Amino acid sequence: MATLTFDSLNPATGEVVGTHPKQDATAVRETVGRAEEAAAWWAALGPAGRRRRLLDYKAVLAGRLRELAALVHEETGKPVGDAALELVLTITHLDWAARNADKVLRRRRVRTGMIGVNLEATLEYLPLGVVGVIGPWNYPVFTPMGSIAYALAAGNAVVFKPSELTPGVGVRLAELFAESVPERPVFQAVTGLAETGAALAADPRVKKIAFTGSTATAKRVMAACAENLTPIVAECGGKDAFIVDADADVRAAADACLWGALSNAGQTCVGVERVYVVDAVYEPFMRELSERVASVKAGQDYGPITMPGQLDIIKRHIDDAVKSGRTVAGGPGSVRAPYVDPVIVEDVPEDSPAVREETFGPTITVRRTRDAQEALELANASTYGLAGTVFSRNTRRAMELARLMRSGMTAINSVISFAGVPSLPFGGVGDSGFGRIHGADGLREFARPKAIARQRFALPGMNLTSFTRRPEELERLIRIVTFLHGRRKR
Ligand code: NAD
Numbered sequence: 280m281a282t283l284t285f286d287s288l289n290p291a292t293g294e295v296v297g298t299h300p301k302q303d304a305t306a307v308r309e310t311v312g313r314a315e316e317a318a319a320w321w322a323a324l325g326p327a328g329r330r331r332r333l334l335d336y337k338a339v340l341a342g343r344l345r346e347l348a349a350l351v352h353e354e355t356g357k358p359v360g361d362a363a364l365e366l367v368l369t370i371t372h373l374d375w376a377a378r379n380a381d382k383v384l385r386r387r388r389v390r391t392g393m394i395g396v397n398l399e400a401t402l403e404y405l406p407l408g409v410v411g412v413i414g415p416w417n418y419p420v421f422t423p424m425g426s427i428a429y430a431l432a433a434g435n436a437v438v439f440k441p442s443e444l445t446p447g448v449g450v451r452l453a454e455l456f457a458e459s460v461p462e463r464p465v466f467q468a469v470t471g472l473a474e475t476g477a478a479l480a481a482d483p484r485v486k487k488i489a490f491t492g493s494t495a496t497a498k499r500v501m502a503a504c505a506e507n508l509t510p511i512v513a514e515c516g517g518k519d520a521f522i523v524d525a526d527a528d529v530r531a532a533a534d535a536c537l538w539g540a541l542s543n544a545g546q547t548c549v550g551v552e553r554v555y556v557v558d559a560v561y562e563p564f565m566r567e568l569s570e571r572v573a574s575v576k577a578g579q580d581y582g583p584i585t586m587p588g589q590l591d592i593i594k595r596h597i598d599d600a601v602k603s604g605r606t607v608a609g610g611p612g613s614v615r616a617p618y619v620d621p622v623i624v625e626d627v628p629e630d631s632p633a634v635r636e637e638t639f640g641p642t643i644t645v646r647r648t649r650d651a652q653e654a655l656e657l658a659n660a661s662t663y664g665l666a667g668t669v670f671s672r673n674t675r676r677a678m679e680l681a682r683l684m685r686s687g688m689t690a691i692n693s694v695i696s697f698a699g700v701p702s703l704p705f706g707g708v709g710d711s712g713f714g715r716i717h718g719a720d721g722l723r724e725f726a727r728p729k730a731i732a733r734q735r736f737a738l739p740g741m742n743l744t745s746f747t748r749r750p751e752e753l754e755r756l757i758r759i760v761t762f763l764h765g766r767r768k769r
Contacts, residue, residue, distance in 0.1 A: 282301065283300060283301055284298050284299060284300055284301060285298070285301055285443060285446075285470075285471070285472065286298050286299075287299065287354050287443070287444060287445065287446050287447055288444075289353050289354070289356065290355065290356040290444075290582070290583045290584065290585045290586075290587070290617050291356045291578075291582060291583045296353045296354050297354075297447040299446040299447070299471075300470055300471070301470070301471040301472060301475065302469045302470055302471045302475050302478075303471070303474070303475070303478070304474075304481075306469065307438075307475060307482065308478070308482060310438050310469050311409055311411075311438055311479070311482045311484050311485060312484070313464045313467065314409045314436040314438050314464065314465075314467060315408065315409055315436070315484055316463065317436045317463035317464050317465045318406065318408045318409050318435060318436035318465070320462065320463045320465075321406075321431075321434060321435070321436055321460075321463065321465045322405075322406045322408075322434045322435075326384075326385065326434075327381075329377075329380070329431070329432065329434060330377050330378065330380065330381065332459050332460050333373065333376070333377035333428070333431060333432055334374070334377050334378075336373065336455070336456050336458075336459040336460070337373045337377065339455050339456075339458050339459055340366065340370055340455060341370050343455060344366050344367075345363070347362075347366055347420065347448070347451065347452075348363040348365075348366055349362075350447055350448055350451060351365065351366075351419055351420060351445070352582075354419065354445040354446075354447055354448055355416060355417070355444070355445060355582065355585045356544075356582035356583040356585055356617070357543055357544075357581070357582040357585075358580075358581065358582055361542065361581075361582075362420075365418050365421045366420055368421050368698065368699055369420050369421045369424045369428070371699065371701055372421075372424065372425060372428055372429075372701045372717060373424065373428040374701075375701030375702065376429045376431075376432035376722065377428075379432075379702075379719070379722065380432035380433055380722055383404070383722045383723065384403065384404035384433060384434075384722055384723070384726055385403060386402070386403035387401065387402055387403070388400065388401055389401065389402050391732070393759070393763065394756075395732065396738070397734055397735055397736050398732045398733060398734055398735065399732070399733045399735055400730070400731070400732050400733075401731045401733075402728060402729070402730055403728075403729050404433070404726035404727065404728055404729070405434070405726060405727050405729050406433055406725075406726060406727075407433075407435050407486035407487050407725060407726065407727055408435060408436070408484070408486040409435065409436050409437075409438060409484055409485050409486055410426070410430040410435045410436070410437050410438075410485070410486065410487050410488075410489060410725055411437075411440070411479040411482070411485040411488045411489070412426045412427050412430065412437055412438070412439045412440070412488075412489045413440045413479065413480070413489070413490045413491070413492065413500065414426075414439065414440070414441050414442055414445075414449065414491055414492070415442050415491050415492045415493075415548075416441075416442035416444035416445040416585055416586065417546040417547065417548070417585065417639075418543075418547070419441060419442065419444075419445035419448040419449065420448060420452065421698075422491050422514070422548075423439060423449070423491065424452070425491075425705060425716040425717055425721070426489035426491070426512065426716050426725075427439060427452070427466065429717065429721040429722050429724065429725055430489065431465065431466060432722060433722050433723075433725040433726045434726070435486075435487075435725055436463075436464075436465045436466070436467075437465070437466045437467070438467050438468075438469060438479060438485070439453060439466065439467070440468070440469050440470070440471070440475050440476045440479050441468060441470065442492075443470075443471065443472050443473075444585055444586060446468075446470040449468045449470070450468045450470065452466075452468070453466050453467055473496075476500070477499075477500075477503055480500045480503040480504050480509070481506065481507075483507040483509070485509060486509065486510075487509065487510050487511065487512070487724075487725060488500060488504055488509055488510075488512070489511070489512045489714075489716070489725075490511055490512065490513050491514040491548075492514075492515065493516055493637075494515040494516050494663075494710045494712070497511075497513040497515045497712060500513075501513065511714070512706070512712075512713070512714030512715070512716065512724055513712035513713055513714060514548070514705075514706060514707070514711075514712050514714075514716065515663075515665075515707065515710060515711050515712040516548060516637040516639070516663060516665070516710070516711065517548050517549055517550075517637060517663045517664075517665030517666060517686075517711050518552050518553060518634075518635070518636070518637055518661050518662075518663040519539075519549055519550060519553070519663075519665055519666050519667050519668070519686070520551075520552075520553045520554070520654075520657070520658035520661070520667045520684070521536050521539065521540075521551045521553065521554045521643075521668040521694075522555050522556075522557075522651060522654045522655065522658060522667070522668065522669045522670065522671075522680060522684075523536075523554070523555070523556040523557060523560060523564050523654075523670045524557050524560075524651045524654075524669065524670060524671035524676065524677070524680070525558075525559040525560055525650070525651070526671055526672045526673055526676075527557075527560060527564075527670035527671050527672065528670065528672065528692070529560050529564045530567055531670070531692065532564060532567075533564055533568045533571055534567075534571060535668070535670070535694045536551055536554060536568065536643070536668075536694070537568065537571055537621075538694060539551035539668065539695060540552070540554075540621075540641065540642070540643045541572075541575055541580070541581055541621050541641045542580075542581055543581060543582070544577065544581045544582055544583065544584055544585075544619060544640065544641050545619075545638065545639060545640045545642060546584070546585060546589075546639050546640070547695070548665060548711075549665055549688070549695050549698065550639075550695075551643060551668065551694065552637070552638055552642075552643060552644070553634060553643070553644055553646075553657075553658070553661075554643050554644065554645040555645075555646050555648050555653075555654035555657055556645060556646070556647055556648065557647075557648055557649075557650055557651055557654060558647055558649060558650070561647045565625070565645070568607070568623065569607055569608065569623075572607075572608045572621050572623060573608070576620065577613075577615075577618035577619055577620045577621070577641065578618050581641065583616075583617035583618050584616070584618070584619055584640065587616070589639055589640065590614060590616050590617070590619070592636075592638065592640075593614060593619055593639070593640035593642065594611070594614045595632065596633040596636065596638045596640070596642065597609075597610065597611055597613065597614065597622050597633070598611055599631050599632050599633055600622075600624040600627045600631060600644060601624055603626075603627060603631065604624040604625055604626045604628075604631075604633075605624065605625050605626055606622075606624055607623040607624065607625055607645065608622060608623040609622035609623065609642075619640050619641050619642075621642070622640075622641065622643075623642070623643050623644075623645060624642070624643075624644055624645070625646065625647075626645075626646065626647075627644040627646070629646075629657060629660065635661070635662075637663065651671070651676070655680055655683055655684065658684060658685075659683075659684065659685040661685075662709050662710040663707070663709055663710045663711045664685045664686045664687065664707050664708035664709040664711050665686055665687060665688070665707040665711035665712075666686050666687060666688040666689065666690070666695070666697065666707075667681075667684045667686045667688075667689050668690045668691075668693075668694050669681050669684070669689060669690075669691050669692075670691075670692055671691070671692070674691075677691045677692070678691070685708060685709070686707065686708065686711075687704070687705065687706045687708060687711065687715075688703070688705060698717075701717060701718065702717075702718045702719070703717060703718050704716070704717050704719075704720035704721055705717040705718075705721070740752060740755070741755070741756065
């Protein structure tokens with residue numbers, strides 16, 4: 280008989296943190312059914328009612344911050360402080376989404392243009408209904424809540440399938456929501472393995488899937504969604520580049536680079552994986568990096584590798600990198616399950632797995648480049664395009680490099696700073712996915728634009744959309760349009 284439950288384990292100790300049901304397609308269907316009813320109620324509450332309840336939920340999460348951080352620590356192995364930081368960011372986003380949803384989505388009048396002078400045109404963004412959220416384990420609060428908070432604020436009900444590695448966190452987030460919204464199951468969690476997520480993606484009553492996870496799984500989810508033409512947001516992996524320009528503050532750059540690469544044991548979708556340093560500052564930057572990395576330790580500054588299977592990928596990338604590159608810190612011996620000590624390898628060929636594939640571990644490759652232009656070209660020569668970093672003292676140059684970087688987000692003279700700005704959209708291009716969470720774009724992602732044109736009065740002598748239209752009426756229109764639009768400007 281199939282096992283009906285599964286355990287979530289503490290990756291540092293192997294101890295069981297919790298036991299959860301493997302919810303099958305029937306259970307998922309029932310949950311979506313309840314969510315459909317709840318969605319209608321939640322939508323009818325209106326923006327003010329939702330805002331009040333979401334701000335209350337925010338207060339509940341803030342009140343339980345330490346308890347939740349402890350649970351995130353147990354299920355992922357990350358230090359409690361990092362888990363607390365994740366919650367702080369989540370609370371900031373929830374607050375922004377709750378406060379800004381009405382302003383971004385409410386009905387507004389838009390210009391009608393010359394042909395529509397007799398019309399009143401309005402645009403508003405209406406809820407979709409039930410949104411299915413499928414989440415990863417690396418930031419089990421911040422990442423899914425980037426979809427959940429914005430979907431709820433836009434007036435949808437949510438069914439959340441947390442990662443099988445962090446189900447306890449997902450269930451707790453939904454339980455706590457019920458403290459603020461006890462009336463209807465507006466936010467529910469379903470637990471299980473891939474099959475549970477697949478059942479959610481296949482349900483035609485789910486009006487959008489917000490998926491965060493690997494690119495390979497995103498393709499499977501998208502294929503399932505294609506059956507019902509269910510739209511998806513795909514927040515996938517990355518291979519983010521870190522560019523150090525000739526005029527950069529190398530101490531600050533090395534410090535930020537290490538944190539961006541090693542925090543959360545490198546298991547960050549927007550973590551630093553490839554470093555490109557302009558020749559002029561290569562030596563001082565590498566000196567700083569080597570000195571600083573000596574004091575960063577796995578198991579002390581960051582936790583274990585959460586998903587045991589990832590250790591093999593990390594090991595393969597390190598083995599391959601050291602074959603042709605020069606080791607600056609660590610090496611194959613740095614992998615001591617479940618921990619991986621920092622690994623820095625320079626001059627790794629650009630076509631090797633360590634440079635091309637997402638490693639998702641505390642490792643970086645570093646390469647010397649002629650100038651910032653070459654660094655940018657190498658940074659952009661990736662199938663991924665999630666985020667990246669530029670260090671330069673010249674604001675104009677840094678802005679230019681950031682804009683030319685083929686990624687959804689770029690941080691200048693800091694790492695990952697964009698994630699803490701709720702009004703900035705978050706998402707990738709290429710293999711990193713599509714669609715946006717966070718900010719106004721993130722709210723609109725979970726809504727459907729509704730366009731209405733109301734005729735205020737009939738235009739005399741201009742009844743164009745009628746079989747009674749006379750040739751001279753069309754002729755008049757053609758003359759006006761030719762006059763207004765027919766002149767070429769060079
Ligand atoms: P994963 O793809 O293995 O799993 C993600 C989720 O999908 C899990 O809940 C899993 O149960 C579910 N799933 C698996 N197969 C499924 C199927 N066939 N149908 C429906 N659901 C299915 O990813 P992961 O290992 O949990 O997360 C790590 C990945 O997530 C990394 O690649 C990382 O870069 C990426 N990530 C991206 C972002 C972002 O915002 N872009 C944020 C965090 C993590």
